Amino acid sequence: xxxxxxxxxxxxxxxxxxxxxxxxxxxxxxxxxxxxxxxxxxxxxxxxxxxxxxxxxxxxxxxxxxxxxxxxxxxxxxxxxxxxxxxxxxxxxxxxxxxxxxxxxxxxxxxxxxxxxxxxxxxxxxxxxxxxxxxxxxxxxxxxxxxxxxxxxxxxxxxxxxxxxxxxxxxxxxxxxxxxxxxxxxxxxxxxxxxxxxxxxxxxxxxxxxxxxxxxxxxxxxxxxxxxxxxxxxxxxxxxxxxxxxxxxxxxxxx
Amino acid sequence: xxxxxxxxxxxxxxxxxxxxxxxxxxxxxxxxxxxxxxxxxxxxxxxxxxxxxxxxxxxxxxxxxxxxxxxxxxxxxxxxxxxxxxxxxxxxxxxxxxxxxxxxxxxxxxxxxxxxxxxxxxxxxxxxxxxxxxxxxxxxxxxxxxxxxxxxxxxxxxxxxxxxxxxxxxxxxxxxxxxxxxxxxxxxxxxxxxxxxxxxxxxxxxxxxxxxxxxxxxxxxxxxxxxxxxxxxxxxxxxxxxxxxxxxxxxxxxx
DNA sequence: AGAGTTTATTGATCTTGATCAAGTGTTTGT
DNA sequence: ACAAACACTTGATCAAGATCAATAAACTCT
Numbered sequence: 409x410x411x412x413x414x415x416x417x418x419x420x421x422x423x424x425x426x427x428x429x430x431x432x433x434x435x436x437x438x439x440x441x442x443x444x445x446x447x448x449x450x451x452x453x454x455x456x457x458x459x460x461x462x463x464x465x466x467x468x469x470x471x472x473x474x475x476x477x478x479x480x481x482x483x484x485x486x487x488x489x490x491x492x493x494x495x496x497x498x499x500x501x502x503x504x505x506x507x508x509x510x511x512x513x514x515x516x517x518x519x520x521x522x523x524x525x526x527x528x529x530x531x532x533x534x535x536x537x538x539x540x541x542x543x544x545x546x547x548x549x550x551x552x553x554x555x556x557x558x559x560x561x562x563x564x565x566x567x568x569x570x571x572x573x574x575x576x577x578x579x580x581x582x583x584x585x586x587x588x589x590x591x592x593x594x595x596x597x598x599x600x601x602x603x604x605x606x607x608x609x610x611x612x613x614x615x616x617x618x619x620x621x622x623x624x625x626x627x628x629x630x631x632x633x634x635x636x637x638x639x640x641x642x643x644x645x646x647x648x649x650x651x652x653x654x655x656x657x658x659x660x661x662x663x
Numbered sequence: 664x665x666x667x668x669x670x671x672x673x674x675x676x677x678x679x680x681x682x683x684x685x686x687x688x689x690x691x692x693x694x695x696x697x698x699x700x701x702x703x704x705x706x707x708x709x710x711x712x713x714x715x716x717x718x719x720x721x722x723x724x725x726x727x728x729x730x731x732x733x734x735x736x737x738x739x740x741x742x743x744x745x746x747x748x749x750x751x752x753x754x755x756x757x758x759x760x761x762x763x764x765x766x767x768x769x770x771x772x773x774x775x776x777x778x779x780x781x782x783x784x785x786x787x788x789x790x791x792x793x794x795x796x797x798x799x800x801x802x803x804x805x806x807x808x809x810x811x812x813x814x815x816x817x818x819x820x821x822x823x824x825x826x827x828x829x830x831x832x833x834x835x836x837x838x839x840x841x842x843x844x845x846x847x848x849x850x851x852x853x854x855x856x857x858x859x860x861x862x863x864x865x866x867x868x869x870x871x872x873x874x875x876x877x878x879x880x881x882x883x884x885x886x887x888x889x890x891x892x893x894x895x896x897x898x899x900x901x902x903x904x905x906x907x908x909x910x911x912x913x914x915x916x917x918x
Numbered sequence: 919a920g921a922g923t924t925t926a927t928t929g930a931t932c933t934t935g936a937t938c939a940a941g942t943g944t945t946t947g948t
Numbered sequence: 949a950c951a952a953a954c955a956c957t958t959g960a961t962c963a964a965g966a967t968c969a970a971t972a973a974a975c976t977c978t
Contacts, residue, residue, distance in 0.1 A: 566747060
């Protein structure tokens with residue numbers, strides 16, 4: 409709206425698309441000039457292969473990352489050497505926000521498949537945000553959103569049974585794919601069953617059994633990594649636990 | 664260091680203490696003038712009683728809160744009407760950061776006992792942060808810290824058994840009390856066993872039993888709300904699971 | 919101070935999901 | 949192409965913790 413329109417809108421769109429700048433600024437009012445400034449600090453990288461690390465726990469933190477293509481898992485290593493998966497990250501999602509506080513990465517991140525990632529040097533972003541109030545606001549919002557995510561985790565791991573957990577997981581993937589323009593009902597799991605189990609706090613065997621059972625009931629269709637959600641509505645019900653004789657939600661009363 | 668020193672350090676100290684301004688600015692380099700500006704937007708409130716709400720889910724978000732005295736629980740209400748406790752908040756701790764994104768509270772907060780709370784209007788804080796770079800940076804850090812907290816939750820609920828969870832909970836309280844100048848080994852639980860169970864994803868009965876067992880083993884001394892940690896070192900070991908025949912950490916392998 | 923409610927403890931039993939075990943199918947590397 | 953490693957599935961058994969039940973103790977209210 410404001411500012412001279414020397415920069416054609418098309419150029420901005422392309423900049424956004426190319427670099428998943430959109431992850432950073434989707435609901436944000438920026439002038440074309442500001443978009444260009446923002447875009448100019450973002451760096452493209454060469455593709456990563458499966459298993460490649462984006463960063464490791466303890467490394468100094470320099471930049472945020474945006475997954476452009478492919479997918480990434482973040483995990484932290486326990487004292488006993490086993491890993492705890494913290495999350496899976498799909499195209500358009502931002503990683504590294506947890507490292508700002510200490511200026512060191514609190515977890516490791518590795519590619520689950522061939523993956524493109526952009527870098528956003530945080531010091532430059534911070535400076536820029538100090539010049540552009542709406543960018544500052546957007547950063548506060550992004551960080552806040554991440555905090556709100558904790559609520560869901562608590563629900564998932566604290567209250568839900570195994571079926572509900574896996575249903576919730578599938579619905580979450582579905583919605584995230586959908587919001588990025590992919591199919592909400594037909595997609596590939598880039599992570600192993602082990603990873604899913606680890607993330608959901610369940611044993612691999614349990615994951616496998618539930619997949620099988622969900623398929624038997626006609627809820628989903630799984631073949632290897634390929635998943636189709638056949639009954640999204642029912643799956644959502646299951647995810648919320650509003651299904652079958654209102655199961656008592658594993659303990660945890662209150663008041 | 665910089666700026667004229669018209670404002671005596673004592674005054675600053677008092678301002679900090681009175682209002683738990685410290686929650687906001689502990690590791691931050693501010694000029695005395697900035698401290699005064701920051702302090703000027705913070706508002707004291709009359710005391711809340713047990714059960715009083717600070718805010719409820721869905722309410723518009725206006726201000727962050729700092730617990731000054733007493734304690735608060737945050738919780739969100741499930742579809743089935745039961746509540747899921749998200750956290751307990753002790754003196755010096757900041758609440759409301761999860762509400763920035765949507766400008767609405769994502770959870771409810773209520774006082775667990777007689778509690779003093781200060782308000783920090785967020786729009787004013789945001790404006791101020793735009794004028795004071797170090798305050799902006801500090802806000803990013805505070806938000807980031809909260810995100811890092813999610814990791815601990817995932818560890819707690821995804822991997823740990825009941826004993827480890829309760830041990831972790833006690834250690835967490837202990838450290839938080841300690842960092843605020845209270846005793847690390849002798850304190851009162853302002854929340855009910857139900858609340859503890861709800862938070863840790865365990866049934867009340869389980870909490871009760873573990874308290875009893877921990878006491879029998881000489882790990883702690885509990886009487887009603889009053890807890891004494893008799894063997895902090897061992898309790899920490901338990902919390903990390905580095906205890907007893909290295910229990911296999913309930914499923915969740917990976918790789 | 920006493921009735922009623924809430925909070926906590928302890929025991930007995932049952933369920934969910936972990937663990938153990940064995941086998942098949944799928945990649946990966948040389 | 950082959951072997952070795954890895955990923956997945958299915959079945960049988962086991963254990964941690966939930967649920968049910970019954971008190972007991974501590975607050976709350978008038």
